[in-house]
Amino acid sequence: MRSINLITLLLVIIGGVNWLLVGIADFDLVAALFGGQQATLSKIVYVLVGISALWQLVPFSRAIQIGEPRSEAHLR
Template identity: 50%
Template sequence: MDWLKKLASLLVIIGALNWGSVGLFDFNLVTEIFGSATTVTKVVYSLVGLSGVWTALDYFKK
């Protein structure tokens, strides 16, 4: 399960950097790469969100 923690952490970092670029530069890298409202974009956002939940649960479990 160590690989799952690392993957979740990586996706959380990617999500944070993406939201930072949206806030600072009005630039969304995910939609630039995959398009707006595509299935792949929704999957990426869902995986980032689930990774955030997983990371938070792991953090508070300790």
């Protein structure tokens, strides 16, 4: 479970950085790396980032319910 949380967190961070670049510089890094927004690889990355964001709702809601330090105690 810890590894999937780290992978999804990394993908959410990548997505956040991509949106930062879109907002600041009108530059889509994912599209630039993988051949445009309509390219299959770009779409896969966008979908994985979106699924990762949904996955991260679970630890986020747990942190809200029981407090952040206790929510991560099982990960150690």
